[in-house]
Amino acid sequence: MDTGAMNTVVPANELEKIGVARKGKETYILADGSDALFDVGYAIMSVNGRKTVGKVIFGKDDVEPLLGVTVLESAGFMVDPTNNELVDLPVWIKVKATRV
Template sequence: MGVTHVTVTVRNPAQPEKAWDGLFLVDTGAVDCLVPAKHLQAIGLKPRSKRTYELADGSEVKLDIAGAQVEFMGETVWTTVIFAADDAEPILGVTALESVGIEVDPRSQRLKRLPAPRLK
């Protein structure tokens, strides 16, 4: 399988004028969005909680999280963002994709818009 990237804008919901744009890896195996902490801090986001995540190797790690406004492909969604290491590759998780009715076409590895988000 190939990799898919998309440009994403992350905004501080309390101060929408504060935003960061980045190229995110689309990862349908990831639930939430992962963003280098330095970019979240630069737009004024602060950790609100911690959540335990399972990594690809099966180990678990507890990470800081917050809520943010995420924009991509002309869509906007409010979702959980993970405060990652400053050198981490940003990841767009499946929750944000599915919330706006976008999925990855397994053949072309491109994002495609569904006629409507699934409610079932």
């Protein structure tokens, strides 16, 4: 987990093993400031037992997997930076009432 990373990166060979399809290409800015083009796809992921669907970047085969904040948030978590742990994300749903 990297609280500075928006997107999830997984080695391409691991994504291929589990059948994640490549759905397009996107350019990302790397930590060194350079641009790189990567294949992207969508996968069902589980974070502490909560399943969510999120975008995954097909990284180089030797890249360390990186869980991005967008997947964490869609699973209902956020990082508590003080204690460096996952906590439940407050959920707010705004519903517009209608008359019947």
